[in-house]
Amino acid sequence: MHEGGLRVPGIIERPARIRQPAVSEVPICTSDILPTIVELLGLEYPDGRPLDGVSLVGLLDGQMDARPRPIGFWHFAGPNADFRESAGTAAWTDHRFKLVRSGVAAFELYDLLADPGETTNAAAQHPEDVARMRQELQAWQRSVLASYANKDYAESDEEK
Numbered sequence: 001m002h003e004g005g006l007r008v009p010g011i012i013e014r015p016a017r018i019r020q021p022a023v024s025e026v027p028i029c030t031s032d033i034l035p036t037i038v039e040l041l042g043l044e045y046p047d048g049r050p051l052d053g054v055s056l057v058g059l060l061d062g063q064m065d066a067r068p069r070p071i072g073f074w075h076f077a078g079p080n081a082d083f084r085e086s087a088g089t090a091a092w093t094d095h096r097f098k099l100v101r102s103g104v105a106a107f108e109l110y111d112l113l114a115d116p117g118e119t120t121n122a123a124a125q126h127p128e129d130v131a132r133m134r135q136e137l138q139a140w141q142r143s144v145l146a147s148y149a150n151k152d153y154a155e156s157d158e159e160k
Contacts, residue, residue: 001073001075001089001090001091001100001102002100002118003116003117003118006073006091006093006098007027010028012056012060014060017060017061018060022062024059024064026059026064026065026066026067026095027067027071027093027095028056028059028067028071029053029071030053031052031053031071032053032054032055032056033053034051034053035051035053035054035055035056036053036055036056036057036060038055039055039057040057050143050146050147050152052071052072052140052143054067054068054069066095067094067095069094070092070093070094070133070136070140071092071093071094072090072091072092072137072140072141072144073090073091073092073093074088074089074090074091074141074144075088075089075090076088089101089102090137090141092133092134092136092137092140093112094133095112095113096111096112096113097109097110097111097112097122097126097129097133098110098112098118099129099130099133099134099137101134101137107123107130107134108121108123109121109122109123109126109129109130109133110122111126
């Protein structure tokens, strides 16, 4: 969940839209692919369906310089993982901060702009950000668990 495990380089190529090479510091993830394709194709995303990612069309057009919503990461160990909010390791990262939970109550906060190598835990200096991001992480984890149990869709596949 620390630097080098989550932040890796990515390459996007689309010559019809991206005419000049560019480098961006905006964090993105694979969850952003679906909303990007939906917007590029001019499609409507189904109401009520959870969507973790954001459209990257603004990034492709050189108009996005910060991520509008955080990215969540959650890792469970082993095939018999305990699917609860407190299980496994998790990270919640926005443009500036990354909150890392490596145990049930152990939270670390890193200022990615000032300390991109994540060498200093800044949780004590930013307790409000830790509290806010912890609540956001837990809400996202509840959504992930609901998706895993097929409880966050208007109708399940069996009902169709």
